[in-house]
Amino acid sequence: MSALLRLLRTGAPAAACLRLGTSAGTGPRRAMALYHTEERGQPCSQNYRLFFKDVTGHYISPFHDIPLKVNSKEENGIPTKKARNDEYENLFNMIVEIPRWTNAKMEIATEEPLNPIKQYVKDGKLRYVANIFPYKGYIWNYGTLPQALTFTVSSPWNTPFQTWEDPGEKDKSTNCFGDNDPIDVCEIGSKILSCGEVIHVKILGILALIDEGETDWKLIAINVNDPEASKFHDIDDVEKFKPGYLEATLNWFRLYKVPDGKPENQFAFNGEFKNKAFALEVIKSTHQCWKALLMKKCNGGAINCTNVQISDSPFRCTQEEARSLVESVLSSPNKESNEEEQVWHFLGK
Numbered sequence: 001m002s003a004l005l006r007l008l009r010t011g012a013p014a015a016a017c018l019r020l021g022t023s024a025g026t027g028p029r030r031a032m033a034l035y036h037t038e039e040r041g042q043p044c045s046q047n048y049r050l051f052f053k054d055v056t057g058h059y060i061s062p063f064h065d066i067p068l069k070v071n072s073k074e075e076n077g078i079p080t081k082k083a084r085n086d087e088y089e090n091l092f093n094m095i096v097e098i099p100r101w102t103n104a105k106m107e108i109a110t111e112e113p114l115n116p117i118k119q120y121v122k123d124g125k126l127r128y129v130a131n132i133f134p135y136k137g138y139i140w141n142y143g144t145l146p147q148a149l150t151f152t153v154s155s156p157w158n159t160p161f162q163t164w165e166d167p168g169e170k171d172k173s174t175n176c177f178g179d180n181d182p183i184d185v186c187e188i189g190s191k192i193l194s195c196g197e198v199i200h201v202k203i204l205g206i207l208a209l210i211d212e213g214e215t216d217w218k219l220i221a222i223n224v225n226d227p228e229a230s231k232f233h234d235i236d237d238v239e240k241f242k243p244g245y246l247e248a249t250l251n252w253f254r255l256y257k258v259p260d261g262k263p264e265n266q267f268a269f270n271g272e273f274k275n276k277a278f279a280l281e282v283i284k285s286t287h288q289c290w291k292a293l294l295m296k297k298c299n300g301g302a303i304n305c306t307n308v309q310i311s312d313s314p315f316r317c318t319q320e321e322a323r324s325l326v327e328s329v330l331s332s333p334n335k336e337s338n339e340e341e342q343v344w345h346f347l348g349k
Contacts, residue, residue, distance in 0.1 A: 034054065034198065035054060035055070035060075035198045036052070036053045036055075036057075037050050037051065037052055037053070037117075037196035038052075038053060038326070039051075040326070040329045040330075041329075041330070044104065044119070044339050045119075046119070046121055046126060047330065048118060048119060049112075049116040049117070049118050049329055050106075050116050050117040050118070050195065050196050051116045051329075052114075052116070052196070058308065058319045059114060059308065059319070059322040059323055059325070060114070060308050060309065060322070061114045061115045061306060061307050061308065062095050062115055062116075062117070062146055062198075063108050063110060063146055063147070063182060064115065064146070064147055064294065064305065064306075064307035064310060065146075065147070065307050065308055065309045065310070066095065066146040066147065066198060067093055067146065068092060068093060068145055068146055068147045068283075069091065069092060069093070070091040070092060070093055070200050090203055090276065091201075091224065092145055092200070092201055092203060092221070092283075093146055093198055093199070093201075094144070094185050094187060094198070094199050094200070094223075095108065095117075095143045095144050095145075095146055095196075095198055096141050096142075096143040096187070096193045096194060096196065096198075096199065097117055097142060097143045097144060098138050098141070098142040098143065098195065099138075099141055099192055099193055099194055099195060100137070100138055100139065100141050100142075100192050100193070101136050101137045101138070101139075102138060103128040103129050103130075103137040103138075103340060103342070104119050104126070104127075104128055104340075105119060105120040105127040105128065105129055106118070106119055106195055107119075107120050107181075108182060110181065110182070110303050110304065111302045111303060111304055112304055113304050113306045113325045114304075114306055114308075114322060115304065115306075116329075117195060128340040129256055130256065130259035130345050131342065131343065131344045131345060132252070132256060132258075132259065132344075132345050132347060133344050133345065133346045135248070139249070139252055140186040140187055140188055140249070141186075141187040141189070141191075141193040142184065142185070142187070143184070143185050143187065144181075144182040144184055144185060145185060145283065146182070147287070147290065147294075147310075181216070183219060183282070183283065183286055184217065184219065185201065185218075185220075185221050186218055186219065186220055186221070186249060187199070187221050187222060187223055188204075188220060188222050188238065188242060188245060189222050189223040189226035189228070189229065190228065191223065193223070199224075199225070200223070201222060201223055202221060202222060202224055202229070202232070202233075203219055203220070203221050203276055203279045203280060203283070204221055204222060204232055204233075204234055204235050204237065204238060204279070205219075205220045205234065205235030205238070205273045205274055205275050205278070205279055206218065206219050206220065206273070206274050206278060206279035206282055207220065207249065207250070207253070207267065207274075208268035208269055208274070209253050209265055209267055210265065210266045211265055215268070217282055217286075218253065219279055219282075220235060220238060220249070220273065228241065233276070234275050234276045235273050235274070235275045235276065236275075238273075250271050250273075253265055253267075254271075255347055258345075258347055293305060294307070294310060294313045294315065295312070295313060295314075296313075296314050296315070306322075306325070308322050
């Protein structure tokens with residue numbers, strides 16, 4: 001546990017508002033080559049947006065157009081590492097929203113056309129997560145799962161997949177309504193990733209956070225390109241090879257809103273992490289809600305369903321329309337950024 005605490009205390013420099021996927025690292029990332037990002041506005045400002053492009057340079061929605069499941073073949077016909085090991089069914093795309101050790105609450109803008117990443121604003125102010133001793137910012141690479149759509153391989157459903165927690169239906173496991181957001185992922189690998197990266201992960205388990213009465217699932221996953229990824233197959237392996245990490249995760253989610261004057265969060269299942277099989281069932285269930293949303297079979301409220309690649313969706317737009325949507329977002333590179341002062345909160349037991 002002491003070794004973990006030393007690791008968690010080692011934060012990224014406070015001046016770094018966020019790391020961008022367009023400038024991250026030097027090592028090979030096969031999934032990143034398929035997607036690129038484009039900034040509009042100034043980081044750490046309310047007008048900042050990070051838009052996504054596919055490999056051809058066309059704008060897309062990361063929420064709706066990036067596949068949930070990783071294809072069995074990558075670019076140039078090279079099979080993925082995990083496909084060779086018959087773990088294809090547990091191989092997903094993850095969109096990184098918040099790099100480990102950073103504080104800015106970046107998220108996919110579900111209510112905006114093409115769903116760029118932006119910094120969350122509450123009560124007119126940019127949202128930053130508090131530093132709660134001994135942690136610095138987010139203690140994982142934090143992000144979400146997108147949809148899965150394949151034009152060349154037909155599925156039994158012949159429809160796209162996606163993950164979304166429906167606020168109109170109670171979850172049978174937690175007896176609480178969903179939170180109207182994409183399903184969250186905590187990536188526990190050894191690398192600090194970047195905002196906007198699209199990586200391949202395998203799912204290990206799941207935690208059921210009850211956030212102000214709503215079900216807010218937290219998937220536990222690891223980057224398949226992590227040096228230690230081959231050791232991890234299920235939730236028990238996290239405690240075995242990263243002792244203390246699950247306990248730290250539970251404490252982090254329990255306390256992270258307390259500095260804002262809110263009560264501690266609660267959990268379903270008494271805070272027990274459920275295994276991979278349970279997690280995969282949750283993903284399967286939540287994508288059915290999204291499927292109905294994109295086919296206009298339910299009311300998604302303020303969620304913007306504009307997409308570029310889902311051929312049978314009534315919300316599909318053309319590439320020209322997508323480009324016009326992005327160009328309508330004003331870019332103000334000279335606007336002064338607003339980074340939060342870094343403080344540490346010491347909370348009693």
